[in-house]
Ligand SMILES: Nc1ncnc2c1ncn2[C@@H]1O[C@H](COP(=O)(O)OP(=O)(O)OP(=O)(O)O)[C@@H](O)[C@H]1O
């Protein structure tokens with residue numbers, strides 16, 4: 001219509017820097033890379049990516065041998081990040097994580113030697129075997145993204161993500177995480193035993209891995225600027241009042257409010273406001289990863305079990321009857337209207 005409107009001249013192509021695809025595409029191909037190196041575990045992969053986008057931390061609960069370490073290893077590879085694995089033991093000291101000041105005789109000064117927490121991805125295996133002092137050093141790191149050693153404060157890397165594992169069957173000699181510690185995690189993901197079809201796939205994947213046909217290097221690697229951009233974009237994903245209201249009704253049901261409040265009689269310790277905030281942030285990350293600019297009630301109902309179950313503690317009677325907090329969240333979801 002407007003024949004006077006002229007197109008601006010095309011910008012000269014910058015041949016020195018090949019154009020990087022949009023960051024959402026990069027994240028999708030990072031997700032696909034992870035799926036190629038792991039059989040199943042799709043939910044865990046999605047949660048790990050959402051955690052890095054939102055700056056959250058993750059607990060993985062599962063029996064030995066279910067590829068927890070392999071998953072976190074692959075995750076660190078696609079993040080192109082420093083990765084460290086710490087096996088928690090009862091004799092672990094806070095300084096084993098944070099680092100320590102060492103006296104250097106020739107200069108007569110103390111120099112700080114950073115510990116494993118100064119990595120981007122920290123896998124804390126069997127976190128509940130670590131004594132409370134170590135758990136609280138981790139708490140500061142997770143909450144503040146900094147640590148204090150010998151009275152001085154040091155900032156940690158960015159991104160910084162703690163992935164902790166817990167074994168659901170062994171409880172002897174463990175220090176269960178206190179509520180304050182659990183509340184710092186964004187996601188609690190349980191990994192299950194594979195069925196026969198998946199077991200076949202795992203065998204094929206692992207047995208072919210060391211052959212000439214395998215291409216273990218073909219993995220999308222994100223850059224720090226991709227993660228920063230993803231964070232910015234995910235933060236501006238729209239959350240409607242109706243979706244916010246759905247979050248509030250679910251979370252406060254754990255405290256006895258609303259139609260589903262009756263379910264909370266088995267609750268000893270309800271979900272805190274961090275539960276609502278993490279649920280909203282996780283929904284933004286999920287929407288962004290799926291190419292949407294707004295969250296939906298489905299984001300909330302899909303994420304609620306992994307965000308809320310770990311931060312609700314059931315009373316003794318419910319625990320004795322074998323009720324789990326995951327079952328409680330499922331019941332609250334069933335009895336809460338979406339809009
Ligand atoms: N779903 C899976 N996809 C790919 N490999 C798998 C899967 N499940 C198990 N494996 C293989 O099983 C082995 C054990 O995996 P890994 O060491 O990561 O388990 P884990 O959960 O960390 O165990 P642990 O609790 O004993 O540390 C690895 O060789 C891994 O490749």
Ligand SMILES: [Mg+2]
Pocket residue numbers: 068069070125
């Ligand atoms: Mg392991």
